[in-house]
Amino acid sequence: MLRPGFRDPVHDAQGVFRAVLDALARPGTVQPLATRLDPPAPLTPELAAIALALTDRDTPVWLDSALAARAEVAAYLRFHTGAPLTGDPARAAFALVREAGRCPPLSAFAPGTPAYPDTATTLVLALDTLEAGGGLRLTGPGIRGAADLALAPMPPGWPGALGDNRAGFPLGVDSLLTAPGRVAGLPRSTAVEG
Amino acid sequence: MSEMRGPESPYNFAYLDEGTKRMIRRALLKAVAVPGYQVPFASREMPMPYGWGTGGVQVTAAILGRSDVLKVIDQGADDTTNAVSIRRFFAKTAGVATTTRTADATVIQTRHRIPETALTEAQTLVYQVPIPEPLRFLEPRETETRQLHALGEYGLMHVKLYEDISRHGHIATTYAYPVEVAGRYVMDPSPTPKFDNPKMDDCPALQLFGAGRERRIYAVPPYTRVRSLDFEDHPFRVQRFDCPCGLCGAEGVYLDEMLLDDTGRRMFICSDTDHCEERRAAGHVGTEGA
Amino acid sequence: MYVAVKGGEAAIDNAHRLLAEVRRGDPAVPDLSVAQIREQMALLVDRVMAEGSLNDPDLAALALKQARGDVVEAVFLVRAFRTTLPRFGASEPLDTGRMTLRRRISATFKDLPGGQVLGPTFDYTHRLVDFALAADGETEPAAEAAPREDAALTPRVTDLLGRDGLIEPSPPDDGAPPGDITREPVDFPCDRATRLQALARGDEGFILALGYSTQRGYGRTHPFVGEVRVGTVAVEFVPEELGFPVPLGTVQVTECQMVNQFHGSRSVPPQFTRGYGLVFGQGERKAMAMALVDRALRAAELGEPLASPAQDQEFVLAHCDSLQATGFVEHLKLPHYVDFQAELELVRRMRAGFEDRREAAE
Numbered sequence: 153m154l155r156p157g158f159r160d161p162v163h164d165a166q167g168v169f170r171a172v173l174d175a176l177a178r179p180g181t182v183q184p185l186a187t188r189l190d191p192p193a194p195l196t197p198e199l200a201a202i203a204l205a206l207t208d209r210d211t212p213v214w215l216d217s218a219l220a221a222r223a224e225v226a227a228y229l230r231f232h233t234g235a236p237l238t239g240d241p242a243r244a245a246f247a248l249v250r251e252a253g254r255c256p257p258l259s260a261f262a263p264g265t266p267a268y269p270d271t272a273t274t275l276v277l278a279l280d281t282l283e284a285g286g287g288l289r290l291t292g293p294g295i296r297g298a299a300d301l302a303l304a305p306m307p308p309g310w311p312g313a314l315g316d317n318r319a320g321f322p323l324g325v326d327s328l329l330t331a332p333g334r335v336a337g338l339p340r341s342t343a344v345e346g
Numbered sequence: 347m348s349e350m351r352g353p354e355s356p357y358n359f360a361y362l363d364e365g366t367k368r369m370i371r372r373a374l375l376k377a378v379a380v381p382g383y384q385v386p387f388a389s390r391e392m393p394m395p396y397g398w399g400t401g402g403v404q405v406t407a408a409i410l411g412r413s414d415v416l417k418v419i420d421q422g423a424d425d426t427t428n429a430v431s432i433r434r435f436f437a438k439t440a441g442v443a444t445t446t447r448t449a450d451a452t453v454i455q456t457r458h459r460i461p462e463t464a465l466t467e468a469q470t471l472v473y474q475v476p477i478p479e480p481l482r483f484l485e486p487r488e489t490e491t492r493q494l495h496a497l498g499e500y501g502l503m504h505v506k507l508y509e510d511i512s513r514h515g516h517i518a519t520t521y522a523y524p525v526e527v528a529g530r531y532v533m534d535p536s537p538t539p540k541f542d543n544p545k546m547d548d549c550p551a552l553q554l555f556g557a558g559r560e561r562r563i564y565a566v567p568p569y570t571r572v573r574s575l576d577f578e579d580h581p582f583r584v585q586r587f588d589c590p591c592g593l594c595g596a597e598g599v600y601l602d603e604m605l606l607d608d609t610g611r612r613m614f615i616c617s618d619t620d621h622c623e624e625r626r627a628a629g630h631v632g633t634e635g636a
Numbered sequence: 637m638y639v640a641v642k643g644g645e646a647a648i649d650n651a652h653r654l655l656a657e658v659r660r661g662d663p664a665v666p667d668l669s670v671a672q673i674r675e676q677m678a679l680l681v682d683r684v685m686a687e688g689s690l691n692d693p694d695l696a697a698l699a700l701k702q703a704r705g706d707v708v709e710a711v712f713l714v715r716a717f718r719t720t721l722p723r724f725g726a727s728e729p730l731d732t733g734r735m736t737l738r739r740r741i742s743a744t745f746k747d748l749p750g751g752q753v754l755g756p757t758f759d760y761t762h763r764l765v766d767f768a769l770a771a772d773g774e775t776e777p778a779a780e781a782a783p784r785e786d787a788a789l790t791p792r793v794t795d796l797l798g799r800d801g802l803i804e805p806s807p808p809d810d811g812a813p814p815g816d817i818t819r820e821p822v823d824f825p826c827d828r829a830t831r832l833q834a835l836a837r838g839d840e841g842f843i844l845a846l847g848y849s850t851q852r853g854y855g856r857t858h859p860f861v862g863e864v865r866v867g868t869v870a871v872e873f874v875p876e877e878l879g880f881p882v883p884l885g886t887v888q889v890t891e892c893q894m895v896n897q898f899h900g901s902r903s904v905p906p907q908f909t910r911g912y913g914l915v916f917g918q919g920e921r922k923a924m925a926m927a928l929v930d931r932a933l934r935a936a937e938l939g940e941p942l943a944s945p946a947q948d949q950e951f952v953l954a955h956c957d958s959l960q961a962t963g964f965v966e967h968l969k970l971p972h973y974v975d976f977q978a979e980l981e982l983v984r985r986m987r988a989g990f991e992d993r994r995e996a997a998e
Binding site: 361395398420422428429458488489514522537541600 | 644647716719720818819822959962964965966967972974978979980981982989
């Protein structure tokens, strides 16, 4: 049987969006993300919440192999969002990654175009841990001075790949990092040092 | 369907349907990720006219939650007719708490001013924008200006400002004074007086901009460098008023000029009505106050 | 002592009450019913539906009543309502070749299959004020013409010309769904389908003036009215779960096929080209003007020199919408005193500088 979506579609979606907006506007901060969702495994409640809040038939969604392997996940997302699923990460408006340790390189996703940098993919990663402090040193818009963010597992090639992503600004992929009950943002404008 | 039509009101929370909110929210996220870049969005017809804040209203409607406290100002004042109208719109369609106190608000929608009271990390400032394209009056074609932004080619703007200097001895732009955001995009700060430009720089609050008729959304994240364009030999300078506010005696704030009679008698009072009231409540009195 | 101006809230409430009173007018005069507006101001209702992009005569009539007869204000009410409606999908393309005709005129052929149908038109009326209408005069019932034998056969004039290759073929259907200007921001340069959407809901006065300008030499297109037809067509919709079209009802539309002379270019032989106009209801002026502007906007595609406003898609599309235009023009009524103060200070400073320089020169 299909699992239910947001209990309160209007206000749950608003709450998720505001958490994501705050996360992306203030890189290095970790925002609480309450979801009240119980999606089919291996989809996490946080990935599901962001998908339900932000995707619809106008946004092609790419799933990593762990998520794509389970038909229940696609059925759940299709039913609750109407978003078309794509097998091509370069066409994805949103990419959901369950196994961050096996995340494809950032260059596999859409970086936007010089005239329309907003057409870049938003990458949404499920992590085991996400903590303010330690780990990566972040600077850039949204950050007062510098901020530190620790995450695990680290996607392959990070943090070096994030530096390449930043170097392409204003093109580039924007990442949302999730862990149980929390979300942080790494927009393309953020400079990252290991 | 249930999300769109509640039993008691024919309209959704904060008026917009959820599909429209999602579209605007996605645009906002990209706007935050690329500071100062104008994200195209499919602006909707709103129940107030284009040019009257539909962009700001759509942004506010897309971010607003039940626990938000909304303040709306026009020309710095909470009591101007359009500010009243927009504040009521949200009180009615979203049932959110409203306030005139800057410090109590979580979301502030504004037309033409930035409050005098310093904003905090807990606040979001939503600007209503009539013409989002800073290059529009230098190059009317969208196809051209888009290309100029893509290339980061802002020579036109510098030429315009420099022509001012050679003609008048100074830059003759007093409001909607162009800024460079995070070292990349040149952005229109909306028709705020240039007096307010310094408040945008390194601001703890998130700043969001909505242009409904022109269908653009853009953003300045908190703690982001916002530099007013200038030249080494002609640095950016804000307006200065010769006298303090006549009602509260405030200095270093933006003032409105009031004509008192037909003989030319005038006085200057705070444009930010909340700031003025707070000061007067705290006992500050100007030369014309009581 | 000066007291700061207050009272925006009360002023707005009072203004709204006054508006309601003025809208009703003299209470001794009977109230207009929505049905009366719909039936007796039908062309006005049609215009509100066309520019409001919503086929709903009762809603358009109600909007006109609420708007005190102000067309743009009524269009505004309809659009603001329309924007909140949930979407179930897009209908199948209308087949105007299967229209039940009310009126059909071709200026390019004296007679043609299906015939010329004059229908209800002002065209040959003498514009003399009919004072009998003021005296509640009733009209005589119209004589119904005997239907022609070929009335069921009403192929479009452009299809007849197309058979001989004299007119450019209609572009082939590439299967791609057309864009939707109400759901996606317009991206310049935009395709013809997008332009036609914008023109269809564009302000009649603006489109009319632009179309007229092409006739006076600003982007001349040598037009002939291949055909103007008014009538009802079936609207069909394919529900996902059924997979075949089901009829939803009919709509009245006005379609204009403009046939334009074209001398050919290096790659295209001389032939006639097309300009197209379609609006809800009976709106011949709008449909014809739209067809002229559509053809003018194809100048780039056809390799014609671009020199006139009607050929400039950014100019036309960015300014044809009455709501955008009226909103931005009328927003000048809003307070601008903060900006004005900034300008006042600048002008004073510049005048002082001017005086100083003049004194120094003397």
